[in-house]
Amino acid sequence: MAARRFLLLAAALTGVALAHYAAPLPLSAVAPAKAQFGLPFAGPPGPDTWMLGQGYGNTTGAYRQRRSTYGNLQGIHAGLDFSAPCGTPVRAIGDGVVAEVDGPHGSPPHNVVVDHAGNLSSLYGHLRVRSSVRVGQRVTRGQVIGESGDSQGTCVSAPHLHLELRDRSHQRFLNPLPFIAADWNSLALAGSFGRGYEYDLERPRRWQTPDSQPDARRGGPLLNEYRRPWPPAAGGAR
Numbered sequence: 001m002a003a004r005r006f007l008l009l010a011a012a013l014t015g016v017a018l019a020h021y022a023a024p025l026p027l028s029a030v031a032p033a034k035a036q037f038g039l040p041f042a043g044p045p046g047p048d049t050w051m052l053g054q055g056y057g058n059t060t061g062a063y064r065q066r067r068s069t070y071g072n073l074q075g076i077h078a079g080l081d082f083s084a085p086c087g088t089p090v091r092a093i094g095d096g097v098v099a100e101v102d103g104p105h106g107s108p109p110h111n112v113v114v115d116h117a118g119n120l121s122s123l124y125g126h127l128r129v130r131s132s133v134r135v136g137q138r139v140t141r142g143q144v145i146g147e148s149g150d151s152q153g154t155c156v157s158a159p160h161l162h163l164e165l166r167d168r169s170h171q172r173f174l175n176p177l178p179f180i181a182a183d184w185n186s187l188a189l190a191g192s193f194g195r196g197y198e199y200d201l202e203r204p205r206r207w208q209t210p211d212s213q214p215d216a217r218r219g220g221p222l223l224n225e226y227r228r229p230w231p232p233a234a235g236g237a238r
């Protein structure tokens with residue numbers, strides 16, 4: 001009896017593990033980028049509303065934490081950060097179905113995942129409180145699905161929304177820029193991020209613009225283990 005219970009438990013845990021570490025969908029199964037989504041906020045950007053914070057990809061911040069926070073994401077910041085006061089309404093970027101509320105796919109304390117057509121999923125992270133939407137609920141583009149929060153929980157230190165675009169297996173992370181209709185150049189200029197990408201001095205032009213950032217795979221090798229990084233790694237190049 002105990003053995004049978006153990007087997008059931010093992011099977012259940014394996015199922016969870018498989019769901020979390022499924023093979024990524026082939027790129028051919030994922031809808032191509034054609035600005036099919038909108039921004040996660042209504043109204044114009046600004047210092048009192050929302051602004052682009054950290055970009056997607058090979059950012060200096062992700063480089064510094066490439067072996068810790070971002071070690072399982074090939075060392076890159078796998079989403080876009082939007083600075084916003086806590087409590088700013090967060091909106092679905094496209095029509096879809098709520099797949100997870102506070103699910104296992106990161107960005108605590110609260111998060112929502114919406115599945116969209118074309119095997120795409122959007123994740124809204126660091127929400128202040130648990131969202132009132134339910135798993136299985138249909139949502140439409142622009143519908144409020146939560147309130148922005150702070151990754152450090154203070155609403156003062158780092159209030160922002162972390163937005164990711166993934167394939168539906170949650171194994172492949174896509175640069176959201178070409179999928180979201182917005183004036184990204186102006187947003188990048190106005191935001192606090194600046195250029196903000198880590199240089200590989202042996203290939204100094206690679207991954208230095210918002211729209212040239214690499215896709216990433218969960219568990220893949222680090223993309224930014226540079227021999228000659230700039231800014232240099234704390235304590236030397238290693």
Ligand SMILES: [Zn+2]
Nearest residue numbers: 079080081162
């Ligand atoms: Zn982020």
